[in-house]
Structures are given as structure tokens and as C-alpha cells.
Amino acid sequence: MYTEEGPSGIVHGYFSQQYPFEVFSTYTRILSDLYTRCSRKLKEPYRSAAYILRILPPEKAFHYYQNGGYTGLSAHSPEEFYETLEILNNGSFRFHSSGKDFIRWLKYEIGDNILSEMFNNMERKKGCVDAVRRRCEELWRLFE
Known part of the structure; x- marks a missing residue:
């Protein structure tokens, strides 16, 4: 567009x-x-x-913030969540992980209780990025 x-x-x-x-x-x-x-x-x-794995509309997407301002990044699906987490700065990651924002979005908007539970037990960005990647791969493999 x-x-x-x-x-x-x-x-x-x-x-x-x-x-x-x-x-x-x-x-x-x-x-x-x-x-x-x-x-x-x-x-x-x-x-x-x-x-x-579906795509969410903007009002249900995950919008990243830091220091009270929008970072310009949003995720409309688990795959976009993976892509944006990879490039997300550590300050924004800490802001959202400390507030359990990722867990709530994964559970209530995406509808993935498994991934939200994984995030509940993780604190490091690399572990979260890897968990999302593995979960997306696992779900897509079902359709092969």
C-alpha cells in the first residue's frame, strides 16, 4: 500500500x-x-x-510502547509478534514483560494459552523470541 x-x-x-x-x-x-x-x-x-495464527485487526494488535510513547511497532499475528520481538529494544521489552502485557495479549487476543504460559516462565528476550518462533513453526507444521 x-x-x-x-x-x-x-x-x-x-x-x-x-x-x-x-x-x-x-x-x-x-x-x-x-x-x-x-x-x-x-x-x-x-x-x-x-x-x-490468524491476523488481528489494528485495535487488537499488540502495540509496543516505551517511556509512555508508541515505538512505531505493532504485531497483528504471532508471526509478526516474532518479527517485532526480534528487533524490539530492551527497554520496551522490559516495560511490557514487567507489566505482563505479552502474556495477556497472547492469552486473550491471540488465544494461545500454551504460548502465554511459556512467557509466564521467561524473563529474557531471547528466550521469548525463540519460544514464539518454535510455537509458530509447530502450528504451521500441522498444515503440511
């Missing part, structure tokens, strides 16, 4: 009368709804895996 000003932005504006973030938000809401509906049609363990 093109979000810059100028000639290219003007051309993209012909196709949508909404701001780029509004278009992205609408798109991810629709995609999240589709993933959720499709996951309900599957039998276990595929149902749970598809539900956990």
Missing part, C-alpha cells in the same frame, strides 16, 4: 477516498474475520492452529 504524498499518492487517492491507515484497518478487519470464519470450519487440531 502506498502511503506517501506526491504524484503517486494522488494516483492512489483516485481509487480510495479513505486515508491509507483507514484502508489498512478495514482490510485487516476483513482478513481477520475471514481467518476466524475459516478456522471455525476446521476440525481440531487444525481449528485451534488456524485461529491462533
